[in-house]
Amino acid sequence: MGKYKSLRIKALFIGVLIITQSMIYTGCDKNRNLEVEASYTPQVTAAKDIQVKVGEKDEYGGTVIAIDKFDNNFNIGTLTSISKDGRHYLFQLDPYDFKTHEPSDKARLVIWDSVDKKVIASIEGKIAAAYMRNSVLDMENKRVYYGDMNSINYIDFNQKEKVDILSKYKIQPGDEFMDKSGNLQYNVGFLAFDKGTLFVNIRTQKDPDNTDYSLYQIKDEKCKKINIEIKEKISFMEVLGVIEGSRLMCQINSKFYITDLDGNVIEERPLIENKDFKVLGSSYMYPSYDGKKLLYSLGKTPTDLYMYDFETKEFKVLCPSGLNDLGVNIPSIREKYGDCEGCFWAGNDRVIAKIGLGEILFGGMRTVIAKEYKID
Numbered sequence: 001m002g003k004y005k006s007l008r009i010k011a012l013f014i015g016v017l018i019i020t021q022s023m024i025y026t027g028c029d030k031n032r033n034l035e036v037e038a039s040y041t042p043q044v045t046a047a048k049d050i051q052v053k054v055g056e057k058d059e060y061g062g063t064v065i066a067i068d069k070f071d072n073n074f075n076i077g078t079l080t081s082i083s084k085d086g087r088h089y090l091f092q093l094d095p096y097d098f099k100t101h102e103p104s105d106k107a108r109l110v111i112w113d114s115v116d117k118k119v120i121a122s123i124e125g126k127i128a129a130a131y132m133r134n135s136v137l138d139m140e141n142k143r144v145y146y147g148d149m150n151s152i153n154y155i156d157f158n159q160k161e162k163v164d165i166l167s168k169y170k171i172q173p174g175d176e177f178m179d180k181s182g183n184l185q186y187n188v189g190f191l192a193f194d195k196g197t198l199f200v201n202i203r204t205q206k207d208p209d210n211t212d213y214s215l216y217q218i219k220d221e222k223c224k225k226i227n228i229e230i231k232e233k234i235s236f237m238e239v240l241g242v243i244e245g246s247r248l249m250c251q252i253n254s255k256f257y258i259t260d261l262d263g264n265v266i267e268e269r270p271l272i273e274n275k276d277f278k279v280l281g282s283s284y285m286y287p288s289y290d291g292k293k294l295l296y297s298l299g300k301t302p303t304d305l306y307m308y309d310f311e312t313k314e315f316k317v318l319c320p321s322g323l324n325d326l327g328v329n330i331p332s333i334r335e336k337y338g339d340c341e342g343c344f345w346a347g348n349d350r351v352i353a354k355i356g357l358g359e360i361l362f363g364g365m366r367t368v369i370a371k372e373y374k375i376d
Contacts, residue, residue, distance in 0.1 A: 086346030103129030
């Protein structure tokens with residue numbers, strides 16, 4: 001009898017879990033009639049013992065400006081880009097259908113104007129469900145440029161269409177980069193965009209010892225290849241961004257280079273001589289619009305966030321990783337500061353970071369806050 005009683009208790013427990021999960025998703029569905037649609041990804045606070053308040057400031061200079069949702073009721077976790085003027089915010093709602101495990105046909109991309117407090121552009125359907133890596137807002141043409149490892153696209157809010165940039169401009173590696181299975185060995189680097197000019201960096205690989213980088217400039221519906229001439233062979237290149245003065249900033253091999261938009265070198269910056277700035281191990285780098293500062297991560301898990309000042313040659317911790325130099329996790333640090341899930345320049349003197357707090361529970365639930373850093 002004891003055995004059957006134990007089985008009944010286990011069955012009852014599993015039933016409660018299933019009903020609870022059903023209630024969570026049903027609750028999300030009921031919110032779909034609101035002006036701002038709720039995300040299918042549950043965004044409720046995951047850890048009840050997390051105590052954080054709007055206006056709270058930490059010792060690294062971060063001030064909590066929102067918890068779970070902005071004042072416009074959009075989930076913080078769905079924020080994917082902020083415009084250069086710090087006024088326009090891009091949110092991606094319901095990109096994934098949990099029932100079919102496919103991109104959702106109810107997905108929405110929304111551009112929110114934080115000054116006038118209104119939605120100024122929106123697009124719906126599976127187009128809006130795209131995986132957006134390194135998305136960039138072009139407010140003049142109401143477009144969002146984005147890429148993943150093997151493609152670059154833009155979504156046009158005016159024309160309600162998605163355009164494959166590599167296909168449109170016939171930017172494709174040749175057959176010499178095809179492996180034995182007929183697959184092209186290439187991937188796409190981070191995008192750089194400003195004032196109608198887009199830069200696309202393509203990495204192709206014939207074999208492990210033969211890597212090639214091709215940089216393309218797309219402007220006024222025309223595409224041309226850009227060559228950056230340096231004294232050594234290019235074995236690594238990453239485009240970081242277009243900065244003020246119509247200048248392009250890249251990391252090439254072990255140095256930073258500032259060029260004009262045609263690839264002519266203007267300035268050369270060595271890697272920072274600081275043992276804490278391990279730039280070659282960073283997972284991303286974002287220069288400020290004036291090119292004087294750099295946001296970066298050391299690529300640790302939990303994810304950290306740092307800022308380097310090229311003028312003062314000083315670095316600043318914005319969000320510590322919770323890992324010491326030996327890679328040992330220190331739970332108390334992670335519990336207090338969380339993981340940086342994304343960061344954005346909102347002008348030259350302002351950074352907004354998405355910080356995840358608490359453990360990720362079933363359904364992806366955790367508390368996500370937005371912190372603002374005022375940069376001197």
